[in-house]
Amino acid sequence: MGFRAYVLRRxxxxxxxxxxxxxxxxxxxxxxxGDPVRKLFRDPRITPEEMNxxxxxxxxxxxxxxxxxxxxxxxxxxxxxxxxTYKRPVLEILGERLLATVLLMMLANVxxxxxxxxxxxxxxxxxGGAVDLAGLTVSLVLxxxxxxxxxxxxxxxxxxxxxxxxxxxxxxTFPAYWAYLADVARHLVLPAGTLTLVLLGQYSLIMRNSLxxxxxxxxxxxxxxKGFNEDQVIRRYALPNAMLPLVTVIAVxxxxxxxxALQAEIVFTWPGVGRLIYQAVxxxxxxxxxxxxxxIAAAVIxxxxxxxxxxxxxxxxxxx
Numbered sequence: 001m002g003f004r005a006y007v008l009r010r011x012x013x014x015x016x017x018x019x020x021x022x023x024x025x026x027x028x029x030x031x032x033x034g035d036p037v038r039k040l041f042r043d044p045r046i047t048p049e050e051m052n053x054x055x056x057x058x059x060x061x062x063x064x065x066x067x068x069x070x071x072x073x074x075x076x077x078x079x080x081x082x083x084x085t086y087k088r089p090v091l092e093i094l095g096e097r098l099l100a101t102v103l104l105m106m107l108a109n110v111x112x113x114x115x116x117x118x119x120x121x122x123x124x125x126x127x128g129g130a131v132d133l134a135g136l137t138v139s140l141v142l143x144x145x146x147x148x149x150x151x152x153x154x155x156x157x158x159x160x161x162x163x164x165x166x167x168x169x170x171x172x173t174f175p176a177y178w179a180y181l182a183d184v185a186r187h188l189v190l191p192a193g194t195l196t197l198v199l200l201g202q203y204s205l206i207m208r209n210s211l212x213x214x215x216x217x218x219x220x221x222x223x224x225x226k227g228f229n230e231d232q233v234i235r236r237y238a239l240p241n242a243m244l245p246l247v248t249v250i251a252v253x254x255x256x257x258x259x260x261a262l263q264a265e266i267v268f269t270w271p272g273v274g275r276l277i278y279q280a281v282x283x284x285x286x287x288x289x290x291x292x293x294x295x296i297a298a299a300v301i302x303x304x305x306x307x308x309x310x311x312x313x314x315x316x317x318x319x320x
Contacts (some may be wrong), residue, residue, distance in 0.1 A: 083280075119139070120198070124211040148267055207246055251310075
């Protein structure tokens with residue numbers, strides 16, 4: 001199978017996966033307990049006739065099959081529905097929150113990838129020594145620590161010195177755009193730093209273990225026999241192959257970045273998609289939940305597609 005045929009096959013698989021996901025996305029939230037209209041309008045003075053009219057306004061009085069086809073037709077037009085809570089288009093609400101989430105998650109992921117690869121590389125080159133033991137211990141602890149707990153510890157340690165909530169200072173006026181960016185950067189330090197620590201352990205452990213496996217291969221022994229020093233062997237031969245398992249993990253994590261980090265966003269009251277989903281669950285906001293999870297699932301599936309294509313490019317054996 002050539003590279004082009006491999007890519008076309010993966011694209012076809014991705015389209016099928018997206019269709020299955022959007023179907024499950026529709027059914028999942030219809031299985032949740034509770035009446036969304038009654039949850040949204042709790043006024044005891046509302047009559048049954050008014051409740052029925054509200055249900056008809058949101059299309060909830062239609063049979064499940066009719067709701068499904070309307071759901072598909074609206075998706076093809078780029079319409080993700082109207083939020084029960086905000087009375088606004090779901091796509092518009094997600095667009096506002098997505099920027100904050102992408103800013104937070106991309107910064108945390110980039111820092112975690114760079115630091116994780118460096119720590120994993122450093123630990124693998126000193127296998128069995130004090131550096132390796134320290135790196136393993138720190139990585140395992142960071143990987144296992146709950147995000148919400150670490151977030152609260154960070155708040156306790158840095159409260160009063162750095163902003164601990166929100167994305168900008170409430171009520172602040174900024175004389176210039178750079179002052180606004182500086183305020184956002186200060187608010188970004190604690191949540192981004194917390195998420196960097198949480199992701200760091202995963203990247204460093206995978207990098208270390210992958211590099212140790214590659215260093216036992218025959219072609220590494222051949223490179224050493226040719227007279228290359230250890231830095232050249234790792235940089236030119238070991239590191240490119242050791243990065244392959246990390247590609248998949250990075251792709252999946254970047255795909256999930258659009259979902260935000262729900263726990264960190266709630267603790268730091270960061271106005272991202274993760275906090276939005278939490279609020280939508282509490283309010284039984286089906287359109288907002290459907291739209292959010294559809295965007296997240298699509299991002300993860302597309303990220304996996306890109307990882308598969310990159311894998312085939314880096315390792316020709318994958319295509320066959």
